[in-house]
Amino acid sequence: MSLQLFGHPFSSYSWKALIPLYANGTEFEFREYTPYDPGDLEYLRRVHPAGKFPVLVDGETTIIEATSIIEYLAVHHPGSAPLIPADPAEAVVARMLDRIFDNYVMTNLQRVVNAYIANAEAPDPAEVEGGKQGLLQAYRWIETWLSENRLPPHVSLVTCAAAPSLFYADWVERIPEDCPRLIALRAELLALPPVSRCVENARPFRPYFPLGAPDRD
Template identity: 75%
Template sequence: MTLALYGHPFSSYTWKALIPLYANGTAFEFREVGEEHPQNAEFVQAAHPAGKFPVLVDGDITVIEATSVVEHLALRHPGPAPLIPEDPAQASVTRMLDRVFDNYVMGGVMRVVMAYIVGKNGPDPAEVTAGKEGLLRAYRWIERWLEANTLPPHVSLVTCAAAPSLFYADWIERIPEDCPRLAALRAELLALPPVARCVDDARPYRPLFPPGAPDRD
């Protein structure tokens, strides 16, 4: 049975699941969740405890949460992209960095985005400031880590987490000049064909970005 991925082209966590599928040339059907496809939204509401996507269906297996989707693909549908390193120690580091990019980079992005969504009369300045300060702190931690360590080869779980989070994070708070390694990593990730495909497919939805999408990337 062909894999089916439920998500939205503008969703960072959908990108996280799409990148490994594209990188390994895995056959799958994309089922967009939106007003034009109510049946897909209904499925996601039933499949996920919070009604969130992405959701992967692989035969009689349903996988929720983007990190778990990547882990499932690495186990059940391996390909040329080394999603999870074979060495246990390297795999542990890969999973650690996955959490850093999800929790502290994408987490900062979502704090600012939610301030705009919730603030009908304008975002709460304190929330916007806190989100941006959190991003800067995460940027500098990752910069120090990159100075002392080497990332696993692309496309790994780290790639899948870092690419969408850094793409949107730089829209919220530009990566500063004192983080050249991180800025270079973002550029490197956006040049990868699986990531570039996600960026291009999401272009029609840029007006939906609550803080306003910049005219770049």
Template identity: 65%
Template sequence: MLKLHGHPFSSYCWKALIALYANGTPFTFVQMESDRPLSEQFPGKVHPGGHIPVLEDGDTVVVEATSIVEHLAVHHPGPAPLIPADPAEAVVARMIDRVFDNYVMGNMQRVVAAHLASRDKPELGMRASPDAAEIAAAKARLRQAYAWLETWLGVNRLPPHVSLVTCAAAPSLFYADWIEPIAEDQPRLKALRAQLLALPAVARCVEDARPYRPFFPLGAPDRD
């Protein structure tokens, strides 16, 4: 039995969960204990950065969400075409996976991190304000990524759902739109987000994460 170590509210854990749900792959979800340091839990001991998700497949440990999806595609294939069979199409899928992770998810997390960093500043004797310059820079990079993706979607096609791209795009667009809403003049990207959220595997992640929305440092919007 596979074991996935993570948390339902983690965007990167969604990447692995979407792949598992889409293929109906049996697994056990090991949720991180909030009252214990991550360094004392399994991911903190086996991941070089002490991050989640981490997959256990027998004696094999796989770290990093993209690598977990790749591992599932090779060792636990199912009806969902996680990695395109055509090598050239697989290259494109991996490229777009990197775009979503690095420029959508990454910049979304920069904003979240700025808010988290401002929470506890005992040396200042008060709660500090989030770094406005960092937030503005991250949002600008998000808008840049949105614009690139809108253009790319106009002349290219995504692999069929559920693919590696689906696994990266769904959590990226879900949370990033909370921070910097996708513009009205980016209809393709808005439509992709709505399409992704309607997929059963993604909808399950959304619902399982719903109880943890109060922990979103910016305040979760009353939608989705």
């Protein structure tokens, strides 16, 4: 099989690349990263400037970064899921929201997670507070946007970015009750078969969540 995705089942950005593959029923091989395998680390350092996954390999073509992987799949392995809106103006909005979820939801939750990875017993309070406040600010911006706009139909680039970021972000800082649209969106996303598949495949790794995985979802 020429199409391969290199990543890890518990990785949020691996989910982002897996969701469109599952949604379109695209045949591929999942190559699970093993942190204790020096060959895996060597491979990532060779193909990615920061040695990160996910990495998509399609024959002689290698694509890095989850957003770029989705863009590539939309062009070269299209299916019934409208990954990128056909209308150019709508595509711009989808790409904007992709950046919102990556840069202001995913990045802020990762800021908190990284503080716990650095010191599980005494995480840097400034990093934890900064990340959580950043999440609350992002939540309320998205809530306002949802009250005034409509998302592209699932499964789109927005779905792929929003599902993993909201899944893990809510573990770090609960989406507040004054963001009912965002709470509903998270539940809607987790009910989608491609997303649910990621959730279930990641379930065995929950003990590794640095803050302690909540007993839900």
